[in-house]
Amino acid sequence: xxxxPELRVAGLVLAAGASxxxxxxxxxxxxxxxxxxxxxxxxxxxxxxxxxxxxxxxxADEVRQxxxxxxxxxxxxxxxxxxxxxxxxxxxxxxxxxxDVVVLLLGDQPGVRPESVRRLLDGRGESSIAVCHYExxxxxxxxxxxxxxxxxxxxxxxxxxxxxxxxxxxEVTEVPIDGVIPLDVNTAADYEHVLALRxxxxxxxxxxxxxx
Numbered sequence: 058x059x060x061x062p063e064l065r066v067a068g069l070v071l072a073a074g075a076s077x078x079x080x081x082x083x084x085x086x087x088x089x090x091x092x093x094x095x096x097x098x099x100x101x102x103x104x105x106x107x108x109x110x111x112x113x114x115x116x117a118d119e120v121r122q123x124x125x126x127x128x129x130x131x132x133x134x135x136x137x138x139x140x141x142x143x144x145x146x147x148x149x150x151x152x153x154x155x156x157d158v159v160v161l162l163l164g165d166q167p168g169v170r171p172e173s174v175r176r177l178l179d180g181r182g183e184s185s186i187a188v189c190h191y192e193x194x195x196x197x198x199x200x201x202x203x204x205x206x207x208x209x210x211x212x213x214x215x216x217x218x219x220x221x222x223x224x225x226x227x228e229v230t231e232v233p234i235d236g237v238i239p240l241d242v243n244t245a246a247d248y249e250h251v252l253a254l255r256x257x258x259x260x261x262x263x264x265x266x267x268x269x
Contacts, residue, residue, distance in 0.1 A: 064157040066178060068106040070097050070129075072164025073114025073137040073144040082116035083165045083242050085123055089255065093242060094124050096167035102128070103171035106160070110151050112144035140215030149210045159206065161199045161218070167251055168239030174198055180232035188222065189238075190231035195222075196238035 072084050072094050084094040101109045109129045113120055114137025121131070134147040145161070152159065158181075160174060173189060177200050181187030185202040188195050199218065201209060212221065222229055242248050252258060 065107045065153060065155050066105070066158045066160065067108040067110060067152050067156045068101040068104060068160045068162055068174075069145065069148050069152075070094075070101055070109065070111045070162045070164050071141050071144050072097065072120070073112045073117075073134045073147075074141070074165070079242070079244065079248070082119060083248075084113075084116060084120050086242070086248060088167055088252070088257075092123060093167055094120060094164050097162055097164045097169070098124065098126070098129065100167075100169050100171050100174065101162060104160070104174040105171075108153050108156070110148045111164075112148045114138075114144065139213070140217070142212035142214055142217040145212060145218070146210045149206055152206075156206075157203050159201050159203075159209075161197060161201070163197050163241050165243070166197060166239050166241040168254065169198060173234045176234060177232050181230055184230035185228045186222065186225055187230045187232055189234040191234050191236060191238045193237045195231060197241075 074083065084092065086093045088096055098109070098111070111126060111129045111131045112134050113131060114134040117133050130151050132148050132151050134144045136143040136147075149159075158178070160177070162169060162174075177187055177189055177198060181200050185205055187200040189198060199222075208221065209218075212218065240247055240251055242251060
């Protein structure tokens with residue numbers, strides 16, 4: 058749950074990429090009992106958010122047919138080719154108007170744990186920006202106060218959020234998180250690695266549609 062009950066916290070799951078480096082939709086790679094995006098949404102569901110917004114783009118129709126999004130507000134980013142900043146800009150208007158804090162989660166980073174999200178929220182204090190500081194550096198998820206929403210909406214490009222952290226370094230609180238930065242899946246080797254951490258292999262059947 059959020060560190061202060063009066064705060065309304067939204068989770069924004071970014072899953073709109075075209076997966077060009079990987080060669081097929083990463084969102085739909087088999088993982089656990091479902092697909093990669095299912096794992097990110099499960100983390101969001103278990104993090105105590107008041108709202109979950111999912112930004113889709115590449116393979117959006119396939120994702121809608123495969124992934125259970127019944128309790129999620131889905132937005133589609135038609136400009137997903139321009140980078141993840143466009144997904145943030147697309148998702149912000151879907152936030153509840155009384156949202157106080159937004160937590161950014163990556164749809165291809167299945168190793169993020171709900172307890173890490175909760176620790177991030179507990180540790181942010183009054184900071185406008187809070188990030189997870191793992192044993193090997195800073196990584197997602199990131200938390201932004203409501204005051205930063207216009208700034209987030211105006212970002213452009215794929216690494217703009219990281220540049221924002223550099224520009225606003227004096228405002229950033231780094232919250233200690235146990236373990237190393239969870240791997241985000243960009244290549245086949247990354248995928249093999251995250252499967253190995255679960256004791257799985259790449260040689261598995263394709264994803265099944267969730268029942269409607």
